[in-house]
Amino acid sequence: MIRYDLALIGFGGVNRALAELIAERGDGLAAELGFALRVVAITDLRAGSLVRTEGAGIDLAPLLATAPGELDFSGLDGGSPEPRNEWVIRDVPADIVAEATFTNPVDGEPALSHVRWALEAGKSVCTTNKGPVALAGRALKRLAAERGAAFEFEGAVLSGTPVLRTAERMFDGLRISGVEGIMNGTSNYILGRLEAGLGLADAVREAQLLGYAEADPTADIEGHDVRLKVMIMANEVLGADLRQEDVSCEGITAIGARDIEEAAAAGLRWKLVGSAVRRPDGTVAARVAPAALPADHPLAGISGATNAVAFHTDLLGTVTVSGPGAGRTETAYALLSDIIAIHRRHLTGAETAPVRRTREETVRG
Numbered sequence: 484m485i486r487y488d489l490a491l492i493g494f495g496g497v498n499r500a501l502a503e504l505i506a507e508r509g510d511g512l513a514a515e516l517g518f519a520l521r522v523v524a525i526t527d528l529r530a531g532s533l534v535r536t537e538g539a540g541i542d543l544a545p546l547l548a549t550a551p552g553e554l555d556f557s558g559l560d561g562g563s564p565e566p567r568n569e570w571v572i573r574d575v576p577a578d579i580v581a582e583a584t585f586t587n588p589v590d591g592e593p594a595l596s597h598v599r600w601a602l603e604a605g606k607s608v609c610t611t612n613k614g615p616v617a618l619a620g621r622a623l624k625r626l627a628a629e630r631g632a633a634f635e636f637e638g639a640v641l642s643g644t645p646v647l648r649t650a651e652r653m654f655d656g657l658r659i660s661g662v663e664g665i666m667n668g669t670s671n672y673i674l675g676r677l678e679a680g681l682g683l684a685d686a687v688r689e690a691q692l693l694g695y696a697e698a699d700p701t702a703d704i705e706g707h708d709v710r711l712k713v714m715i716m717a718n719e720v721l722g723a724d725l726r727q728e729d730v731s732c733e734g735i736t737a738i739g740a741r742d743i744e745e746a747a748a749a750g751l752r753w754k755l756v757g758s759a760v761r762r763p764d765g766t767v768a769a770r771v772a773p774a775a776l777p778a779d780h781p782l783a784g785i786s787g788a789t790n791a792v793a794f795h796t797d798l799l800g801t802v803t804v805s806g807p808g809a810g811r812t813e814t815a816y817a818l819l820s821d822i823i824a825i826h827r828r829h830l831t832g833a834e835t836a837p838v839r840r841t842r843e844e845t846v847r848g
Contacts, residue, residue: 485829486519487822488540490577490606492568492597493584494527497611497638499551500815501581506543512819518826524575526566528584531556533563534575568593572600579825581818582610588707588727591618602626602634609821611638611814617711618727620718633825638817640666640712644806645820646792650720658797662720663758666712668788668808669695669703670735670755674773675786677743678752683736695788695809705734706771709757713769716792717759723767725759733772742775751775752783 489505491498504512505520513519521540526532533556535541541561546554556562572580580601584594591614598615601608602623610616615623616636627634637647641664650659665671672695676686687704690696702708710732717723717730735755746753754776759769776783781803785791790808793801807813 484513484517484519485826486521487578487826488521488523488536488576489822490524490526490571490575490580491522492526492572492580492582494525494530494546494554495551495583496811497583497814497818498525498581499547500811501583501818502543503547504812504815504819506547516823516826520822523577524571525556526568526571527554527556528566530554531562531564532567532571533559533561534571535561536576568597569600572597572606573604577606579607579609579822581822582608582612582615583814583818584612586612586614586702586708586711588614588617588702588711591615595619598623598634599626602630602632605630605632607633607635607825609635609818609825611636611642611817613639613708613711613715617714617718620715621724633828635821635824636715637820637824638814640715641790641792641804641806641808642810643813643816643820644790644804644808645817646716646804647719648820648824649804650794654794654796654802657799659720659761659794660797661758661760661795662716662792663756663782663795664712664716664792665754665782665785665790666709666757666792666808667703667706667755668790669700670706670709671785671790672788673704674735674738674753674755677738677740678747680740682740683738704736706732706755706757707734709755709771713757713759713771716757717767717769720794721759721761721767723759723769725767725769729769731770731772733770735773738773746775749775750778752778754782754785756782 523536523540524534557564582597594612595615616639673686710730714725717725756774757771781793791805793803
């Protein structure tokens, strides 16, 4: 059986959830999917780095039994108090690097360098990080092709809900003229609470208590998070090459109680909508802005922390894909779906980084 060795960069919620899937369902996944997964390296800003490339690799159970804030790799065999990201990514023998560090919307670092180092070393990458994909996706895909590696990033838009892969694999023969979506569950939840009569500050505080909003909610309520996702959708689905300055961005902070009341009286609902539309000349226009939507709009009924993307097509009209846009397990599934995509590329003979075989496959094959 084929085995893929993984290096996990970042061991917060998402990669930790991926490790849980591997630890709890590894044998079942191997039987179902036809490949095994072994974690050989983990780096984390607080815990340091841990590398074990022999035998079964890293024993995940004791790590998962330790609270995230108490994890310290320095006292473990193969451990170091320093993350050593570059060394782990470039030099530790692994087939796939799973990058799940924080998103930097300004320059994409350090995740951009993490992805580039891996691809330069001929290693495939799966990431949930919007920064590298939005800011340098085209260059990174070109680098991956040059080095015979794969670059997968399904979770960068709607976490585990496969909007990118849906457009890529299910819309053959269709012409997509535009996309629009509710791509930030935090802002959508907050707008729902404004409809219920809460003020913005109270709605944000409630979202923080529920774990939807970060301590600094700026990226969510000002639309910066959605802008990166719109760039990814426009570039990947519509073939654009947008930069941040190409996407106008307005958040929800200016929506007041009177706006909510007037919209409700008219049968409308406020949503923070990210959109990209192909113009008649072939160029793409994109924006992020709140919009009061009528009840029959495909995005009007999307409530709570749920996300949705509507694809406007020539033959099917509007096709809407909806699902969770956040959550550690859901986002970890996106990484798993990326690994499955890398495996399928390997099976079909597409150029990807060399993979390791288990002893059984080596003997038989």
